[in-house]
Amino acid sequence: xxxxxxxxxxxxxxxxxxxxxxxxxxxxxxxxxxxxxxxxxxxxxxxxxxxxxxxxxxxxxxxxxxxxxxxxxxxxxxxxxxxxxxxxxxxxxxxxxxxxxxxxxxxxxxxxxxxxxxxxxxxxxxxxxxxxxxxxxxxxxxxxxxxxxxxxxxxxxxxxxxxxxxxxxxxxxxxxxxxxxxxxx
Amino acid sequence: xxxxxxxxxxxxxxxxxxxxxxxxxxxxxxxxxxxxxxxxxxxxxxxxxxxxxxxxxxxxxxxxxxxxxxxxxxxxxxxxxxxxxxxxxxxxxxxxxxxxxxxxxxxxxxxxxxxxxxxxxxxxxxxxxxxxxxxxxxxxxxxxxxxxxxxxxxxxxxxxxxxxxxxxxxxxxxxxxxxxxxxxx
DNA sequence: AACCATACGGAACAACGTTCCGTTTACCAA
DNA sequence: TTGGTAAACGGAACGTTGTTCCGTATGGTT
Numbered sequence: 001x002x003x004x005x006x007x008x009x010x011x012x013x014x015x016x017x018x019x020x021x022x023x024x025x026x027x028x029x030x031x032x033x034x035x036x037x038x039x040x041x042x043x044x045x046x047x048x049x050x051x052x053x054x055x056x057x058x059x060x061x062x063x064x065x066x067x068x069x070x071x072x073x074x075x076x077x078x079x080x081x082x083x084x085x086x087x088x089x090x091x092x093x094x095x096x097x098x099x100x101x102x103x104x105x106x107x108x109x110x111x112x113x114x115x116x117x118x119x120x121x122x123x124x125x126x127x128x129x130x131x132x133x134x135x136x137x138x139x140x141x142x143x144x145x146x147x148x149x150x151x152x153x154x155x156x157x158x159x160x161x162x163x164x165x166x167x168x169x170x171x172x173x174x175x176x177x178x179x180x181x182x183x184x185x
Numbered sequence: 186x187x188x189x190x191x192x193x194x195x196x197x198x199x200x201x202x203x204x205x206x207x208x209x210x211x212x213x214x215x216x217x218x219x220x221x222x223x224x225x226x227x228x229x230x231x232x233x234x235x236x237x238x239x240x241x242x243x244x245x246x247x248x249x250x251x252x253x254x255x256x257x258x259x260x261x262x263x264x265x266x267x268x269x270x271x272x273x274x275x276x277x278x279x280x281x282x283x284x285x286x287x288x289x290x291x292x293x294x295x296x297x298x299x300x301x302x303x304x305x306x307x308x309x310x311x312x313x314x315x316x317x318x319x320x321x322x323x324x325x326x327x328x329x330x331x332x333x334x335x336x337x338x339x340x341x342x343x344x345x346x347x348x349x350x351x352x353x354x355x356x357x358x359x360x361x362x363x364x365x366x367x368x369x370x
Numbered sequence: 371a372a373c374c375a376t377a378c379g380g381a382a383c384a385a386c387g388t389t390c391c392g393t394t395t396a397c398c399a400a
Numbered sequence: 401t402t403g404g405t406a407a408a409c410g411g412a413a414c415g416t417t418g419t420t421c422c423g424t425a426t427g428g429t430t
Contacts (some may be wrong), residue, residue, distance in 0.1 A: 006375095006377065006426085007378090008377070008378080008426075008427070009427095012377085032418085033417080033419085034417080037379095043425065044377060044379080044380070044419085045377090045379060045380070045421085045422095048418095049378080054418090064276070098324055104380075106295075109347045111347065146357070147358070147361060150352050150353065151352070151353055151354065151358055153360040154358075155344055155361075155362075158347065159343050159344065160398060161294050162294045162343065167333070167335050168339050172331070172332065172336065173336055174402070176340075176362055177340075178365070179369070180360075180364040181365075184364070188407095191406095192397090193407090193408070193409080194396095194408060194409095217385080217387085218387065219385095219387095219410095227410075228409060229387090229406090230390085230410060231387085231408075231409060233387095233389080239387090
């Protein structure tokens, strides 16, 4: 009983995703709605019909990469190496994802209601993965017990904000943070 | 040859600082200009005449505390303890300052042109202090050589964004980061 | 071909930062 | 005390955004 969407609607959704992806690359995830609409050759109303909030649009554009990140977690844990190494490798993936998306890390930490959904989606999808990795590392006695997976994710996300400054290497700092997680036996 | 300012101008500047301080506490440093103006009982034009950019207003409100932070650096280094301890203590002060100011850490990392001045002021005043502490810790062989003072400041500032989330303890994470700075001899 | 639910476009509204200029006022000199 | 003037003020007005709403167009179906 799912009434199939009209052809023009499906076409527009597709067009919008492409236009948004391009606009995000060119001007960051905070690019004005009107710009995306113009790029796609549609009215702003059409954007809001398909993607009620900006977060929905962002999630739609990056869903594939987020999924890939989520699926990499268990794989890394199953592969060779210590649990801490798996955790570090996974965080590297996450950082790579974030620093290549202008303004995404900033949006992720914004308390703007518009981005609650975005925050929520990232957490829902990736937090369990991070939990599992942390848990394994904790059991192996490789990381501190007093830092939660949630804090690690937020911290890493925060450190990724404002990349693009040549004097600031987010990857390196995340490395320092992850190093700091190790138990100083 | 400095023509003294008019009495009403000086009075208004004072009133504005108080109103802004109150508004910052109540609604964060991004509180609408009109609100500050209303609170102070002046027109918006008056705000812009005294403080051309929001950053100027923010700096004016917090100048004292920033100075205190800057002056604490050398003092901590002169006191007992290792250089790394002094660095950690100083960073604690900085974190305490940031997490108690709604939205300040976020503003600090914003690439909005309005906040360039703010970023600049913090850097100009505090970066040399951090440099000195880091230098001492490096000479004592207590911290990694590949992380700059600038990166530490930015990283700490970033980690302080979005405090107020009960699941996220910025102080703890900064502690992890600072711990990660230690050389793993 | 005709009908209608779906979808579209963009004008219109609200919130904000910022500018600008007619009006008021503090200061000084006569 | 009383003008005169430069300084300062207030808030209307403008530009830029996000968001809503409704008259219009159109794809699908009968």
